[in-house]
Amino acid sequence: MSNFDPIPVSIKQRLMAQLCEQIEDAIFVLDSNLRYLSVNASYELMIGYKESFLVGRPLGIYAAEFLSEEEQLILKEIKDNLRESGFYKLDFSMANRYGETIDCQITYRKICIDQTVFHVGMLRDMSAVVKDKKQVAHLLNYDQLTGLPNRKVFLSQASDVLLDTYQEVVIVRLNIDRYRNLASLLGSEGINTLIQKFVKRIKELHLEHLRCFSHFGGDDFALLFECQDGNMVRHQLDTLMQMCEIPFTMNGNAATNSNIYCHISVGVSYFPKNDAQVTGLLSKAEKALQYVKQHGGDDIRWYDKTIEEATSGSLQLEADLRAASAEGQFIPYYQPKFLLDTGIITGFEALVRWQHPTRGLLKPKHFIDAILTHKLSFELFSQMANKIAKQLSEWQQQGFCQHICINADAAEFSHPEFFDMVSGLLVEHNIAACQLHIEVTESSLIQRHDDVRKQLNSLKELGVRLALDDFGTGYASLSYLQDYPFDFIKIDKSFISKIDTDRTQHAIVKAILDLADALNMHVVAEGIETEQQRDVLLDMGCKNGQGYWFGKPVPADVATEMLVKQYATE
Numbered sequence: 001m002s003n004f005d006p007i008p009v010s011i012k013q014r015l016m017a018q019l020c021e022q023i024e025d026a027i028f029v030l031d032s033n034l035r036y037l038s039v040n041a042s043y044e045l046m047i048g049y050k051e052s053f054l055v056g057r058p059l060g061i062y063a064a065e066f067l068s069e070e071e072q073l074i075l076k077e078i079k080d081n082l083r084e085s086g087f088y089k090l091d092f093s094m095a096n097r098y099g100e101t102i103d104c105q106i107t108y109r110k111i112c113i114d115q116t117v118f119h120v121g122m123l124r125d126m127s128a129v130v131k132d133k134k135q136v137a138h139l140l141n142y143d144q145l146t147g148l149p150n151r152k153v154f155l156s157q158a159s160d161v162l163l164d165t166y167q168e169v170v171i172v173r174l175n176i177d178r179y180r181n182l183a184s185l186l187g188s189e190g191i192n193t194l195i196q197k198f199v200k201r202i203k204e205l206h207l208e209h210l211r212c213f214s215h216f217g218g219d220d221f222a223l224l225f226e227c228q229d230g231n232m233v234r235h236q237l238d239t240l241m242q243m244c245e246i247p248f249t250m251n252g253n254a255a256t257n258s259n260i261y262c263h264i265s266v267g268v269s270y271f272p273k274n275d276a277q278v279t280g281l282l283s284k285a286e287k288a289l290q291y292v293k294q295h296g297g298d299d300i301r302w303y304d305k306t307i308e309e310a311t312s313g314s315l316q317l318e319a320d321l322r323a324a325s326a327e328g329q330f331i332p333y334y335q336p337k338f339l340l341d342t343g344i345i346t347g348f349e350a351l352v353r354w355q356h357p358t359r360g361l362l363k364p365k366h367f368i369d370a371i372l373t374h375k376l377s378f379e380l381f382s383q384m385a386n387k388i389a390k391q392l393s394e395w396q397q398q399g400f401c402q403h404i405c406i407n408a409d410a411a412e413f414s415h416p417e418f419f420d421m422v423s424g425l426l427v428e429h430n431i432a433a434c435q436l437h438i439e440v441t442e443s444s445l446i447q448r449h450d451d452v453r454k455q456l457n458s459l460k461e462l463g464v465r466l467a468l469d470d471f472g473t474g475y476a477s478l479s480y481l482q483d484y485p486f487d488f489i490k491i492d493k494s495f496i497s498k499i500d501t502d503r504t505q506h507a508i509v510k511a512i513l514d515l516a517d518a519l520n521m522h523v524v525a526e527g528i529e530t531e532q533q534r535d536v537l538l539d540m541g542c543k544n545g546q547g548y549w550f551g552k553p554v555p556a557d558v559a560t561e562m563l564v565k566q567y568a569t570e
Contacts, residue, residue: 026123034059034079034119046125048097078108082119086110091126103127143215145192146199154214154222158278161211161226162271168230169271170209171278172237173285176219177263177297186260190250195219197248198262205243207236222282230270237266237300244298265292266300274303294369317370320356325379329355332387333553334404336562337524337546340538345566347403347437349546350388351553352380378415381408385425391556392436393429400563405437405467413440413455423462433463439490441469442480453484460485467524471512481519489516493527493547500532506540513541 020027026043030036036054044050059075074090081088088108093101105124110117141153161169183191202213209232212224225233247259267289275281284303292301324330334348354362371377388404395402412418426433438459456466467488468480491512499505516523525537528547537545
């Protein structure tokens with residue numbers, strides 16, 4: 001270490017001089033009066049002026065005639081800070097000789113050498129950093145699929161409008177009807193394309209008085225209007241609904257070659273009548289939206305007090321349903337299935353009833369939609385399945401071999417505990433798997449979840465019998481027979497009601513029977529209400545049926561009596 005020689009001052013000075021010339025940051029030296037003494041090559045390139053032009057000229061001279069009042073104040077601030085502290089730092093945007101705007105970070109330092117004052121400045125181009133920040137801000141504030149402002153921006157803009165407005169402000173919330181079904185049908189790429197087309201079409205309407213059009217995600221949108229009279233927006237919303245009557249063409253989508261219709265549900269609230277705060281207005285618009293969706297969709301509803309009352313009723317219904325599930329108030333009623341030629345009972349379909357503590361026995365039409373809305377379907381299915389398993393066990397001990405069929409929705413099949421729950425019940429109650437039948441409606445299969453297919457295949461391997469309910473009412477009935485392992489086809493009652501007089505119904509049912517025979521599948525005709533209907537079906541080769549002519553849904557004890565009576569006469 002003793003032989004180590006420090007770098008000579010002269011070389012050090014030359015190195016620093018070379019560094020200043022080659023560094024990417026723009027460096028300049030000013031005298032005590034802020035006049036240019038020297039600039040490096042990066043400064044010349046960034047600003048657009050050569051050192052020979054700048055030397056001797058005061059800071060800002062190259063743009064002095066263009067300096068705004070704000071920029072002149074900044075220049076004074078620089079001088080004051082350097083005089084008082086010898087340091088100044090600032091982020092700002094400036095225009096160079098070529099008119100380009102540069103986002104910069106500039107640092108000034110006061111340095112004294114041999115009692116001579118110098119001011120050394122360093123100018124760093126921050127354009128890339130600023131661009132990245134802007135991109136991040138855009139990602140945080142705008143939906144990437146549609147380019148529309150997100151919920152955060154919508155709330156901010158709505159708040160700003162309410163603070164400054166002397167007019168009425170209208171908040172609109174809208175959803176696309178059957179969105180989940182469309183997403184399942186089109187796939188992720190297809191549904192994204194549809195959303196983009198939907199947004200583009202709304203933009204092309206050029207709706208009057210529109211202040212903000214926002215995408216909250218999925219099929220969830222919001223619009224903000226400001227106008228003298230909120231009723232002026234009604235015409236704009238009518239235009240929006242008319243737009244939805246024109247189908248969207250999904251070219252190149254493998255899932256469908258047909259046109260897609262995007263019907264919408266719309267909820268509306270407005271200031272000052274409904275609320276004075278953004279959050280309140282948005283909440284009321286969402287309540288109006290939910291009201292429309294609960295009543296079938298494809299409509300517009302402006303918020304009023306009746307919606308609040310309906311919402312309150314819905315909340316009470318949800319509470320009652322959860323209590324019913326916890327307390328076992330859901331019970332099965334059993335509708336018999338018969339052999340058409342002999343009238344022998346072959347099994348039962350379990351239909352849910354709600355033994356309400358104050359309203360008495362309720363049929364599904366009074367509560368099933370609420371069950372689905374509040375995502376209680378698996379709880380309902382589990383409760384019904386437990387009671388049915390116990391009933392099968394009791395009948396088995398009495399020597400009865402009839403099956404019981406339980407209805408299930410794709411929502412239940414999608415539950416991760418579905419298979420384990422069903423298989424566990426078979427083991428717990430020592431039930432033969434073939435005695436348990438599960439019916440699936442066509443409408444629930446439109447979602448076509450892979451896990452539904454897996455669940456059905458697993459149940460089939462277990463020995464559980466599977467039935468496709470309401471066959472012929474869906475849009476892809478034949479494909480379901482190919483994709484899923486069904487044992488039974490149930491002909492919907494809409495094809496049975498006039499089978500003895502209507503040639504079309506007769507032809508449809510005959511085609512279904514022939515198809516089932518070719519596929520080695522059993523058929524059950526639903527909704528048989530007359531002897532004539534029974535006779536026609538029997539002549540056509542249909543062996544099994546159910547309906548009011550044979551028997552209505554009855555409690556477990558009555559169903560047991562029917563079996564006891566049947567076995568007593570055999």
